[in-house]
Amino acid sequence: MVTYTPKERLARALTGKPVDRMPAVSFTQTGTVEQMEAAGAFWPEANDNAETMAKLAEAGHTVVGFEAVRVPFDISAEAEFFGCDIKAGTKEQQPSVSSHCVKDMSDVERLKNFDITQGRVATICKAIKILADKYGKELPIMASMLGPFSLAQHMNGDDWFMAIMTDEEFATALMDLATEFNIAYAKKMAENGADTMVIIDPTASAMLIGDAYYEKYVVPAHRKIVDAMHEMNVPVVIHICGDTTMSLELMESSGVDAISVDQSVDIATAKSKVNKAMIIGNLDPVAVLWKGTPDTIRGVSQKAIDAGVDLLAPGCGIVSKTPSANLQAMVESAKNRKY
Template identity: 75%
Template sequence: MTEYTPKERLARALTGQPVDRMPAVSVTQTGTVEQMEACSAFWPEANSDAEIMAKLAEAGHTIVGFEAVRVPFDITAEAEFFGCEIKDGTKEQQPSVVGHVVSSVEDIGKLKGYSLDHGRIGVVCEAIKILADKYGDELPVMGSMIGPFSLAQHINGDDWFMAIFTDEAFGLALMEFTTDFCVAYAEKMVESGADTMVIIDPTASAQLIGAEFYEKFVVPFHKRIVDAMHEVNVPVVLHICGDTTQGLKLMESSGVDGISVDQNVDVATAVGSVEKAVIVGNLDPVNMLWNQAPEAIKEQSQKVLDAGVGLLAPGCGIVSKTPTENLQAMVEMAKNHKY
């Protein structure tokens, strides 16, 4: 069989085409303290400086062995862009959203007319350009962003979950707004050099809001992003946290190419629940990748591979204190696996 470049291999794997072996990638965040120390690119600076961001993203490839480069490392840049208050991150901890800016349809109107060149959105796109210029001919360059449902929650706060049940007009208006932004942001990342898109929408769970509301407030909006990416031949992976088993068919109905599942999902069940989507995951980032030894990680990796996973990867974002040798054990298992 033909031996593919990492870029060709991932693109083919995500679109159901034959490949020589499994790609070794992480679709969720890749930054760790050991990588930071090895390449002298640290959080929190790596979240807001394009050169440092690209340098740490590169370490995922040069130090860990991932066959892709991916930015950013957190999911707060989008909310910060719209004026939400952010709790600063540290060398070991990612930033978080602590203040919100929208409580009415009128508030949504005040956020329109933005420029994607500003703030950390612009920084992420510049980091993608740096990585694409250096690696784009051979390695996949992954752009990642928070999904529109979770961005709506960041902008509106915890009232968001009640809003979709009690004020449909407001809920749909905010979803239209966040989705318009997500499409524009994704397109800008692709223009900057991204060739693979990851949507991280942690709270957009059918288990959390129910299938009826997921179908109304999530599926059509994810589909708009996916359709926009497919128009420029960019595959899309969707990650939603928690036990998404019951919602996998709905997740797939948006047209995504890959579905990243966390450690609460049985991989064999997930594989049997979808028609075309590639199942990605699902090594426990805490109890396995952070806290176990390489041999235990290899053993668990083999179980996930035997269950039929399409791409072996962490079940969620990698914990910053995860040892490099543990990630390398997972990478080795992926590289040695032939479908």
């Protein structure tokens, strides 16, 4: 029987090639308090310091048993990079964006000449390098970033939802800026050793903005990022929360390799909607992974596997207080899925 390294197995599974068994990974954030304590690497420091970040990412593998290492743990470095204020995180809570930095076209112009080697995005690249040097031969080195539509919303605030309707020139310019940043940042992460890219673009949910705006603003932006990553041989996963069932075809049309869905999506239905994209998901991070028990988690995992999920994973970011034993039950369920 052919066996693969976790790195080969995930790369194959994400691109639809046959594998011996299901990889056991999380495409959404992995940091938990138990891992922080085991590794001696805590939030918020692990969000700002490359060594600590790498240490906590590593705990996802050494403590929980995920067959990958993944950074970062939050989705605010991108907006922070452009000058949005950040509410600092704590040991249990990720930092989040608290103010906006783009009002109009002049702000877009002002921000156009960005330098990707600055700020926390550079720290994250450094953490990727540390992880790739240590694990890059064996394990997938997974990187995530906030997607362009959500980044534009972080930059512009809730006015963004109206701008896409009332001010096409501005909306297009801000989307272009966010997309260019995403491409440059994703390339930098890949150059530092990331071999799997997760775009997290929750605000782009077609549930929130409707298919028409998704097709107009989100698909072309995602396509550009996907093309840039595919040129570097890096598969791309898109994660959007909420009930995305009716928009899966549209989401796939950007060329992503896999779509990560949350617990409100029925896996079997999702599978029937896509052409060749892998479906990832969809254990409820709160009710199942955090509040559940290893037994209930094995049950829910089996259900998702029976429904045909391609990669068993949390439906959204893991809650920091989730017990390792619960995550291990999911890992074990994935590993037991042999082909």
